Each structure stands twice: as C-alpha cells, then as structure tokens.
Amino acid sequence: MFLVRKTKQRDAIQQVFEEAERPLSPDEVRAEADKLFPGIGIATIYRNLKSLVETGHLKVVEIPGAAALYEVSGLAHHHHFQCDDCEKVYDIPGCPGNLDHMTPPGFQVSSHSITLFGTCPDCKE
Amino acid sequence: MFLVRKTKQRDAIQQVFEEAERPLSPDEVRAEADKLFPGIGIATIYRNLKSLVETGHLKVVEIPGAAALYEVSGLAHHHHFQCDDCEKVYDIPGCPGNLDHMTPPGFQVSSHSITLFGTCPDCKE
DNA sequence: ATGGGTGCAAATTGTTTGCATTTTA
C-alpha cells in the first residue's frame, strides 16, 4: 500500500466508526458499511481496516479469546469490558495505573491489557 | 465424550504439562508429546486438551491477539506476560486486586484478565 | 493511462469433525 486513495468504500467504513459507540468486529463493520455502500466486499473491509490502523485512524482492540475488534484511535488510555452473555465489548474509562509491582525481575513491560468480564446493563435482567 | 479412558497419548500429554514451566500452545504440546509418543496426531492433541480442560486438569490461557494456550490448573490466581519479541507467555504472580473502581455503573464484573507485554529476560540483550 | 482499489474466489491458519480402525476396560 503506497499511497492511500479516497474511495466511497473507505469513506463508508470511516463513517461507520465515527457513529459507533463501541468497538466493532469486521462483520459488524461490513453490515453497517453495506448500508452506506451496498455490495461492499469483506476483503475490502479487511484491507481498509488494516490500512486505517496503519495510518493511525483506527486501533485494534484485542479481547482474550475473541477475534479482533476495531475502534477509532485518539481516545484516552482505557480498557474494555466484555459481556459474558451477549459478548459485546464496551470501552471503560480508568486504569489501575502502575502495574510495576506485577513485573517480575528481569522482565521489561512496554504495555498492558486489562479486560473485565461480566454482565452488561442490557443483559442484566 | 462419555467416560474418559486412560491412553498412552493422554498420559504423554499430561506429562508434558507436568514438566512445562509456562503455558503451551497446541503445537508445542504436540512437539513435546511426540517425543514421548511418536506419531501422535494433532487432532488427538486438540481432543485431549479439550477434555483435560473439561475434567479440570488444565486451564485455557487466553492472551489478547493470540491463539489459546494451556496450563495446569490449580495454580493460584495469577496473570500473564507475553514477550513482544519471542512471543512466549510466562505466568506472573500478583494482581492489582480490586478493580471495582474500573467497573462502570450498571455493569457487573465476574472476572478479569490482565496481560503485560514487553521484553522477557531471554530476549533482553 | 497508470497505479492503487475492489470484488470474487482460492489460499492460509487454527481448530473441529466424520469415519474406519485400534485400543482399553
């Protein structure tokens, strides 16, 4: 990918993320983008997700035991919650902060990932 | 799987875990088990891993962005470290403890997962 | 008109499953 050109499909995908309120899977992105650009192919979704991550527009959200999700970058440092029931993933603010006391001697930490699991408000009845 | 019978292959797989000092991938298990029982098939590895998890002998270790690993169960609550370089995963003791302050109102937390990323001692030169 | 982008289908990777055969109890 040398130069990144503007296309209807790419615009549609970016717009999907601007309107999303939680991290989305490639299939969810496809379903939403298809409303804006009917017939968009799944390979196009994957290719654009990858290039949007490379250009810094999106970030990959990795949840343990699940396929990758994507969200707009530029949000403050935060973590995620996955509902045990509906499996949707939500952004949650906050961070326990310094995890140095968990770092064993000889190891050097560059980043961390925290995911909470449980029941989301929608599924809590 | 009704009754679980003892087989040479299953014994080999269990022995691999008794000697492992970190979580292993199915392929690593196969490589080690193959030394104890040459020719063991990958399907047998997967089937036994699944049943050993069901019987409580093993636990699945899910690292964000990586395929599932397995380790013996019965260890104290702990978390994991993945090396950015060699990608090996290590157990690390400790836990920041109460993460309630990260739980947004309306959500109910049942468990959490913490993974530290960085450089392991082996790769630190 | 040229080089990047798209859609489709084939290829990959990690994991599971169907089935004929072997092994355990």
Added chain:
DNA sequence: TAAAATGCAAACAATTTGCACCCAT
C-alpha cells in the same frame, strides 16, 4: 467385544491474497 480413542483427511471459520477489472488522479 463393546464403547471410547486415534489418525487421517475433509470440513470450518476467520482472515489474507492473487488476479482481472475498475476508478481516481
């Protein structure tokens, strides 16, 4: 010797890639 376990290969699901064609610049 009946039921469970194995090995192999085919089936799957998620993601990537090759290629002919299309569309921005």
